[in-house]
Amino acid sequence: MLRRTPTKAEPVQAFLTDLRVALRNLVRQRRRAAIAVSAILFGVIALLLAGGFIEWILWSLREGSIRSHLGHVQIMRPGYLKAGAASPFDYLMPSRPELENRIGALPGVRAMGPRMSFSGLASHGDSTISFIGEAVDPEKEHIMSRLVKISKGDELSIHEPRGIIMGMGLAKSMGVGVGDTVVLMAGTASGGINAVECRIRGLFFTVTKAYDDSALRMPIATARELLRVAGSHVWVVLLEKTEDTPAVLRQMRATTTGADIAFVPWWELAGTYQQTVTLFKRQVGVMELIIGIIIVLSISNTLMMSVMERTGEIGTAMALGIRRSRVLRQFLIEGTMLGVVGGAAGVLIGWPLALIVSWIGIPMPPPPGVSVPITAEIFVNAPLAAEAFALAFLTTAVASLYPAWKASRMEIVNALRFNR
Numbered sequence: 001m002l003r004r005t006p007t008k009a010e011p012v013q014a015f016l017t018d019l020r021v022a023l024r025n026l027v028r029q030r031r032r033a034a035i036a037v038s039a040i041l042f043g044v045i046a047l048l049l050a051g052g053f054i055e056w057i058l059w060s061l062r063e064g065s066i067r068s069h070l071g072h073v074q075i076m077r078p079g080y081l082k083a084g085a086a087s088p089f090d091y092l093m094p095s096r097p098e099l100e101n102r103i104g105a106l107p108g109v110r111a112m113g114p115r116m117s118f119s120g121l122a123s124h125g126d127s128t129i130s131f132i133g134e135a136v137d138p139e140k141e142h143i144m145s146r147l148v149k150i151s152k153g154d155e156l157s158i159h160e161p162r163g164i165i166m167g168m169g170l171a172k173s174m175g176v177g178v179g180d181t182v183v184l185m186a187g188t189a190s191g192g193i194n195a196v197e198c199r200i201r202g203l204f205f206t207v208t209k210a211y212d213d214s215a216l217r218m219p220i221a222t223a224r225e226l227l228r229v230a231g232s233h234v235w236v237v238l239l240e241k242t243e244d245t246p247a248v249l250r251q252m253r254a255t256t257t258g259a260d261i262a263f264v265p266w267w268e269l270a271g272t273y274q275q276t277v278t279l280f281k282r283q284v285g286v287m288e289l290i291i292g293i294i295i296v297l298s299i300s301n302t303l304m305m306s307v308m309e310r311t312g313e314i315g316t317a318m319a320l321g322i323r324r325s326r327v328l329r330q331f332l333i334e335g336t337m338l339g340v341v342g343g344a345a346g347v348l349i350g351w352p353l354a355l356i357v358s359w360i361g362i363p364m365p366p367p368p369g370v371s372v373p374i375t376a377e378i379f380v381n382a383p384l385a386a387e388a389f390a391l392a393f394l395t396t397a398v399a400s401l402y403p404a405w406k407a408s409r410m411e412i413v414n415a416l417r418f419n420r
Contacts, residue, residue, distance in 0.1 A: 019333055025306070026334060032302050037342040039298040040392050043291040044346025045353065047388045050287060052354045052378035053362075054280045059379060061273055062266075063242065064207030067147040069134065070266050071236035072245050073252065075103070078262045080233065088118065089189040092231040093261070100235065102255055108248045110240050113140035114232035116223050120186030122216065127174045132215045133186070135223030135232075144238045148217070153178035153202030161222050163201040169213030171203050178202060184218075188228040196226045242266075288391055295392065296399040299335055303403035307331070315410060328408035335400025336393065343392030347385045354378040 026033045066072055076084075080091040095114075104112045116135040121128055136145070138156035156165055164184075166176070176182060178200055185195040198218065205212050224230060239248055245265055252263050267274065318327065358377035365373055 023337065025330075026337060029306060032305065033338065036298050036302040036338050037345065040295055040339060040342025040396065041346045041349065043295055044343055044388045044392050045350035047288065047291055047391065048346070048350035048380050048384065049354060049357070049378055051284055051384050051388070052380040053376065054284060055379040055381065055384065056358075056377045058273075058277055058280060060374070060376075061207070061276060062270070064147050065270050065273055066242060066266050067238070068145055068206040068208070069148070069211070070269050071144060072239040072242060072266050073237040073249055074264045074266075074269065075235040075237065075252075075261055076233065076264065078260065080262070081264065084233065088233065089227075089229060092229060092233060093235070094231045099256065103235075103237065103252055106248060106251050106255065108239050108241070108244045108251075109237060111140050111143045111238045112235055113137040113144055114220055114234070115236050116220055116227070116233045118186055118223065118227060120184055120226075122170075122174065123183040123185065124174050124176050124180060127176075129170065129174050130214075131170060131184075132211075133184070133223065134215060134217050135220040136217055138219050141217075144236060148204050148206055150202045150204050153200070155202060156217060156219055157201070158219065160199070160201065161219050162196065162198045164198045164216055164218040164222075165202040165204050166200055166216040167212035167214065168203050168205050169209065170216060171200070173213070176200060184216075184226060186226050188226075190228065194226055194228060196222060198222070288387075292391060292395045295339075295395040299338060299396045299399035300403060302338070303331060303335055303400055304406070306334070307403050307407045318410070324408040328404045331404035331407050332397070332400045335396050335404070339393045339396025342396070343389040346392065347389055350388070351380050351385060354380040 075093075077091040077093055084091045093114075100112065103109065114137055116133075118133045118135070120131060120133060122131045136156065138158045141148075142155060150165065151168055153165070157163060164182075166174075166182075171177065174182070180200050181197060182200065183195055183197050185193060188194050204217070220232065237248075237252075239245060249263055249265055318324065355378075358379070362376040362378075363373065364376050
């Protein structure tokens, strides 16, 4: 007996037929399908809003750290990060204008300036408190440290070399304000002690309260006079976009081959940020697991009830020659269609909702370690939206497996008798 060879178009036509049948079955059971789609939709919206809020927190922490004191890339002597705290004067970088100009001219570099870090004692009247000093170039820091906000007074100026700005917490501990004079004392490179008298030009705050409680900033020329040194500890590079850091870092290393310097990107300096990212990513993972379980239970319940109600219909179809594999495929298509519709609707509603909430703003009190209240937003991007949609699609596909298998394994005779 000869068998007819199926054409290439027949499997496609069969799939399209199953797709139409599955869609018709979902439309026929509007209420149950609407409940299942609603569960998926609200799960996707919840994931987008919560995930977008966490994305904003991470972005805010990252940009705050970069644009307040880290920069995108720090250029230093090799070994400074490991041993510089113990021997800061052994790792000073001399001024190298040609190399600085070459790096500053690279595409994507917005600004670059020298910095020095040191510690000492600040004295005013009967009050003497230790401080962490950061010496900067006043002409460039208004670009490089945009998130160092002046709460009172003025920023650093090249026209007042002895003018400093002080963290709000440090100023409060000393009982000083704008216009007061303080004496700064620090150890010199030769092992002695030197002091300079400075006037407080302004008070500042950043995203890190611990920094504000102990830091002051001053022109690098005055710091060199105080420490009796030349050069700087690091050159801090600020880029146009944080996302360009890896590419610009490669260009820097290629441009300065053979120079005795090290390039350290911001992610190697921001240990707190990396720990926060790990923590929040695990929280998002737990939230996705919970939402996935809810979707699986909802879709499984919907399809199992559909199988029970359509037992006679399934038996009739198989008695007319419909294969078990095709019955299995039809129920899988129904489940995945619920996931596609629910996931797409969740993204289409959740993304604009996140934009509206961000436009309005979310007033929040100062979080731990931050000096001032903040207005939060929700950042929903394409990867997060794709992740939410994929979660809806995959979980519904998984949830459809058992009901579809159950429907395809029915005994034809028992199925035909079910509704009698």
